[in-house]
Amino acid sequence: AQSVTQPDIHITVSEGASLELRCNYSYGATPYLFWYVQSPGQGLQLLLKYFSGDTLVQGIKGFEAEFKRSQSSFNLRKPSVHWSDAAEYFCAVGLRSGSARQLTFGSGTQLTVLP
Amino acid sequence: GAGVSQSPSNKVTEKGKDVELRCDPISGHTALYWYRQSLGQGLEFLIYFQGNSAPDKSGLPSDRFSAERTGGSVSTLTIQRTQQEDSAVYLCASSSRQKSFQETQYFGPGTRLLVL
Numbered sequence: 001a002q003s004v005t006q007p008d009i010h011i012t013v014s015e016g017a018s019l020e021l022r023c024n025y026s027y028g029a030t031p032y033l034f035w036y037v038q039s040p041g042q043g044l045q046l047l048l049k050y051f052s053g054d055t056l057v058q059g060i061k062g063f064e065a066e067f068k069r070s071q072s073s074f075n076l077r078k079p080s081v082h083w084s085d086a087a088e089y090f091c092a093v094g095l096r097s098g099s100a101r102q103l104t105f106g107s108g109t110q111l112t113v114l115p
Numbered sequence: 116g117a118g119v120s121q122s123p124s125n126k127v128t129e130k131g132k133d134v135e136l137r138c139d140p141i142s143g144h145t146a147l148y149w150y151r152q153s154l155g156q157g158l159e160f161l162i163y164f165q166g167n168s169a170p171d172k173s174g175l176p177s178d179r180f181s182a183e184r185t186g187g188s189v190s191t192l193t194i195q196r197t198q199q200e201d202s203a204v205y206l207c208a209s210s211s212r213q214k215s216f217q218e219t220q221y222f223g224p225g226t227r228l229l230v231l
Contacts, residue, residue, distance in 0.1 A: 004157070036222075043119065043206065044158075044222035090157060102148060102160035102174065103220065 002027040004093050006106035013081050014114045021076040021109050023091030032094035033074040034103065035065055039087045047089075050074065061085070086113040117141070119223035121207050127229045128197055136192040136226045140209030147190050148210075148220060149182055153203040161205075164190065197230045204228070 003026045013019055025031060032051055036044040048059025055067040065076045074091060088110050092103040120139040128134050140147050149161040160174040164184045175181070179197075184190040194201055204227050208220040 006157075041224065043224045044208075046219050046221075049219070092158075102150075102163055102171070103158070104160070105150075105157035107155070107157040 002031060002093055002095065002104050004091050004104055004106035006089075006091055006109050008109045009107070010110045010112065012112040012114060015083050016080050019076075019078045019081045019085070019111070021089050021091075021111070023074045023076065023106060025072050025074065025091075025093045027072075027093060027095075030067075030069060033065075033067060034092040034094070035059065035063070035074075035076045036090045036092060036105075037061075037087045038090065038108075044090065047076070081111075081113055083113045083115065086111055119207055119209055119221055121205075121223040121226050123226060124224065125227045125229075127231065129231050130199060131196055133193065133195045134197055134228065136194075136205050136228070138190045138192070138207030138209075138223060140188065140190070140207070141211075141221055142188075144209035144211050144221075145187065146210045146220075147184060148208040149190070149192050150206045150208065151176075151203045152206060152225070158206060161192070194228075197228075199230045202228055202230045 005024045007022050034049045035047040037047050038044050047063050048057045050057045050067045057065050063078050065074055067074050088108045090108045091106040094103050122137045145166045147164045150158040152158050162182045163171040179195045182192045204225040206225045208222045210220045
């Protein structure tokens with residue numbers, strides 16, 4: 001079965017600093033890959049997704065992610081973090097085959113932004 | 116337009132009671148999902164509805180959990196004889212079709228369930 005690992009439970013960065021959130025997946029083939037953000041009291045919002053093609057994916061709010069097949073990774077990056085980016089971030093994978101259409105999520109990374 | 120809505124936003128119940136959680140998907144979305152988010156955990160898939168097809172119930176943790184979707188729209192997740200370990204945030208998502216993952220899943224704000 002596929003799995004998703006987000007090794008960092010909690011990350012703290014200063015406003016204006018760069019950010020990288022790690023995501024590794026375990027799956028026999030290239031899955032569909034997603035990053036979602038969850039702000040307090042809010043539902044999950046899709047930041048970006050990767051299906052195929054260019055391995056560097058641009059998303060909303062200035063986020064990007066790079067798919068690296070050799071490392072089974074899909075890390076999320078932002079060059080300059082804003083205080084409003086403080087939230088919990090979830091990486092997710094979806095199967096490319098079979099009837100299952102649910103997403104498998106990582107356990108999340110909580111981002112704190114210092115002024 | 117309106118997003119996915121869920122009710123109630125919070126529910127406190129006593130162990131052993133039954134609870135019903137409601138999800139209103141985005142109008143026209145044929146696919147509907149329920150997930151559970153326990154404290155410190157990622158989201159755990161529970162059940163998936165697609166149109167008139169039989170639901171995928173492979174994620175339901177026990178037979179105390181059930182869900183239905185009436186008229187291809189509103190869905191209700193029912194937990195019978197609740198246990199303290201059922202305490203979690205229950206999230207609903209919908210998407211317009213599921214021929215591929217290129218259809219994004221849109222999530223509701225969730226129902227926070229606390230079983231005392």
